[in-house]
Amino acid sequence: MTHTFDLRVYYEDVDLGGIVYYANYLRFIERARTEWIREMGIAQGALKDEAGVVFVVRRLEADYLSPARYDDQLQVRTALVEHRRTSLTLTQEVWRGETRMFSALVVLVSMSLEGRPVRLPAGLRL
Secondary structure, X not given: OEEEEEEEOOXXXXXXXXXXXXXXXXXXXXXXXXXXXXXXXXXXXXXXXXXXXXXXXXXXXXXXXXXXXXXXXXXXXXXXXXXXXXXXXXXXXXXXXOEEEEEEEEEEEEEEOOOOEOOOOHHHOO
């Protein structure tokens, strides 16, 4: 299953040359992950408040393949690669039409507020 998240590049996302600043790709994929988790039926705010569980990025590998520019319409595609008792491994790619602009491998860990790994919430145990 691949989740898609559409976004447009705004002026605040680019550098002086009109190209998306490299760190903003991380913001784009974070937004897409949040929406993917929401569509799985998990409200992260409630999960934190009621169960004391949050998600943290443990590892991220990123490849910048082609520059996105101001006003581009982009799509972030998120797919589950692997799930374990306390972690998820995802691929996240940013596309402009048929061109892949950015690719990342992301490992998320489900953690207690005290910083210890805990079992994934039921909605993410696939």
